[in-house]
Amino acid sequence: xxxxxxxxLAFYLFISPWLLGFLLLSLIPMLYSLVSSFMDWDGIVAxxxxxxxxxxxxxxDELFYKSLSNTFxxxxxxxxxxxxxxxxxxxxxxxxxxGAYFFRSLFYLPSVVSGVAIYVVWLRLFNSESGxxxxxxxxxxxQGPSWLKNPKITMLSIILMxxxxxxxxxxxxxxxxxxxxxxYYEAALIDGAGRLTTFxxxxxxxxxxxxxxxxxxxxxxxxxxxxQPFVLSNxxxxxxxxxxxxxxxxxxxxxxxxxxxxxxxxxxxxxLVIMALSLLVFASSKKWVFQQGGDE
Amino acid sequence: xxxxxxxxxxxxxxxxxxxxxxxxxxxxxxxxxTGFQTGKQAGAYPPTLWPDPWSxxxxxxxxxxxxxxxxxxxxxxxxxxxxxxxxxxxxxxTGYGFARLKAPGKSLLFTALLATMMIPSNVTLLPxxxxxxxxxxxxxxxxxxxxxxxxxxxxxxFLMRQFFAAIPREIxxxxxxDGANMLQIFLSIFVPNTKPAMFVVVLFTFVGAWNDFFAPLxxxxxxSKYTLAVGLNFFKGQxxxxxxxxPLMAMAxxxxxxxxxxxxxxxxxxxxxxxxxxLKG
Numbered sequence: 001x002x003x004x005x006x007x008x009l010a011f012y013l014f015i016s017p018w019l020l021g022f023l024l025l026s027l028i029p030m031l032y033s034l035v036s037s038f039m040d041w042d043g044i045v046a047x048x049x050x051x052x053x054x055x056x057x058x059x060x061d062e063l064f065y066k067s068l069s070n071t072f073x074x075x076x077x078x079x080x081x082x083x084x085x086x087x088x089x090x091x092x093x094x095x096x097x098x099g100a101y102f103f104r105s106l107f108y109l110p111s112v113v114s115g116v117a118i119y120v121v122w123l124r125l126f127n128s129e130s131g132x133x134x135x136x137x138x139x140x141x142x143q144g145p146s147w148l149k150n151p152k153i154t155m156l157s158i159i160l161m162x163x164x165x166x167x168x169x170x171x172x173x174x175x176x177x178x179x180x181x182x183x184y185y186e187a188a189l190i191d192g193a194g195r196l197t198t199f200x201x202x203x204x205x206x207x208x209x210x211x212x213x214x215x216x217x218x219x220x221x222x223x224x225x226x227x228q229p230f231v232l233s234n235x236x237x238x239x240x241x242x243x244x245x246x247x248x249x250x251x252x253x254x255x256x257x258x259x260x261x262x263x264x265x266x267x268x269x270x271x272l273v274i275m276a277l278s279l280l281v282f283a284s285s286k287k288w289v290f291q292q293g294g295d296e
Numbered sequence: 297x298x299x300x301x302x303x304x305x306x307x308x309x310x311x312x313x314x315x316x317x318x319x320x321x322x323x324x325x326x327x328x329x330t331g332f333q334t335g336k337q338a339g340a341y342p343p344t345l346w347p348d349p350w351s352x353x354x355x356x357x358x359x360x361x362x363x364x365x366x367x368x369x370x371x372x373x374x375x376x377x378x379x380x381x382x383x384x385x386x387x388x389x390t391g392y393g394f395a396r397l398k399a400p401g402k403s404l405l406f407t408a409l410l411a412t413m414m415i416p417s418n419v420t421l422l423p424x425x426x427x428x429x430x431x432x433x434x435x436x437x438x439x440x441x442x443x444x445x446x447x448x449x450x451x452x453x454f455l456m457r458q459f460f461a462a463i464p465r466e467i468x469x470x471x472x473x474d475g476a477n478m479l480q481i482f483l484s485i486f487v488p489n490t491k492p493a494m495f496v497v498v499l500f501t502f503v504g505a506w507n508d509f510f511a512p513l514x515x516x517x518x519x520s521k522y523t524l525a526v527g528l529n530f531f532k533g534q535x536x537x538x539x540x541x542x543p544l545m546a547m548a549x550x551x552x553x554x555x556x557x558x559x560x561x562x563x564x565x566x567x568x569x570x571x572x573x574x575l576k577g
Contacts, residue, residue: 011397015405021446022447025424029422033420033423043426113559117524175570175571224416227509247418254422255514264423271415
């Protein structure tokens with residue numbers, strides 16, 4: 001009996017750093033921001049209850065819809081695109097060929113350094129007059145667009161850039177591929193299955209749990225995108241608010257206008273959207289994620 | 297016939313990966329080389345890649361500008377190292393608790409731990425910000441460092457838990473019979489036996505803290521406290537519309553250098569660390 005109490009005590013002592021962090025930096029702030037989304041609050045003076053005012057203002061604000069659709073555009077395009085490219089790269093470097101390790105490191109590298117420095121490099125590469133991308137396109141006889149100046153394609157430019165940071169997803173796919181038992185492929189070969197059949201009947205079903213993982217994490221990250229459009233648009237979501245993403249709206253409301261209540265309301269709406277989408281993907285996964293038999 | 301197909305297959309493989317490899321490597325190659333071009337060459341059209349002549353103009357202009365890159369470097373290094381220490385502290389202790397000790401409420405707490413991975417940081421940011429403001433911690437490094445001591449990276453804790461759980465129970469039972477207490481067992485058996493996992497925590501925490509842009513942007517206002525990420529973003533703003541690319545690329549290279557070197561020497565650990573993420577529960 002005594003041993004058991006001491007173990008319980010030890011458990012709570014060992015996890016106390018995280019438990020403290022969970023309470024002080026996650027749970028309580030979450031509840032506080034939920035409450036303050038119904039309040040007028042500048043972050044300093046005590047908040048004043050205003051009911052649904054923040055939300056009704058939000059739903060009347062054109063920029064709210066603009067930022068929401070920009071963010072959805074980014075996430076809905078970049079997440080599947082990243083997954084497809086990551087899966088393709090993983091399958092390529094899974095080949096037993098000389099140089100496979102080199103390419104694995106090379107494709108993974110951009111995602112490790114992903115940050116302001118490399119975005120600044122892309123900013124220059126995208127320059128429509130003197131950048132390298134349009135210079136290359138000119139060689140191919142293509143008149144390159146104004147990547148970061150034409151509001152119709154600015155978000156597309158950021159999405160294209162984001163694909164170069166798919167390295168972690170690639171490695172997760174690679175680990176999944178290496179877990180596929182070789183006998184499955186050998187059996188398919190004996191049965192005379194072609195490459196496409198093998199891919200759709202064996203590789204894809206067995207990788208579907210990994211795809212689900214990358215999809216959920218991608219959605220959560222993609223809907224919170226901030227730094228990439230921030231750096232590529234001088235922090236304003238320019239031109240014509242074409243790269244003005246949801247997180248920029250929160251940043252602006254909180255730290256430029258000091259409207260913490262309104263910004264909290266914005267944050268909670270996004271949280272609910274993320275939860276709803278994740279649940280939707282989870283619910284649909286019963287239909288497309290392959291459940292392996294046995295007791296795993 | 298078979299042989300021809302094999303050779304063709306290899307040729308296609310090298311061609312496709314070669315082209316993709318050039319695309320992935322090009323931004324880095326261009327950044328590093330442009331940083332060593334003269335101002336005139338870097339701004340010329342059509343662009344050229346190889347510095348002719350090699351020049352440190354970009355570095356001189358970058359380091360002598362109003363942006364104190366040496367200072368930013370030290371700030372980034374200090375914050376990243378402190379985050380590494382904090383993460384090691386919180387993830388080993390918490391990971392051990394979840395892996396080895398029994399207590400009521402444990403599975404609920406573990407679910408809560410995993411659930412925190414799904415909470416957008418903006419949902420908690422503003423109350424935390426106002427608390428830091430009350431304590432007078434804004435514009436200090438505390439808001440950037442403290443969370444790692446309090447285990448806010450669920451990934452790190454999860455990783456340590458997985459590795460601790462893989463250590464055979466006989467080992468700690470034997471130590472317990474020998475009269476060792478829980479803290480001794482933790483320090484003398486678990487910590488030394490999970491060095492590779494701790495190294496993964498070190499790498500990912502360091503890189504994460506080094507690359508972080510949002511938190512330093514929000515919490516730091518005094519330019520002398522900027523990190524490289526924030527400093528470089530402001531430095532970028534000083535060249536709107538000009539073609540003076542060399543200083544910016546020189547400073548981008550400088551900002552990225554520690555991470556590039558770390559990746560060069562420890563890529564195996566990065567790659568293995570990612571492979572153990574979440575999926576192999």
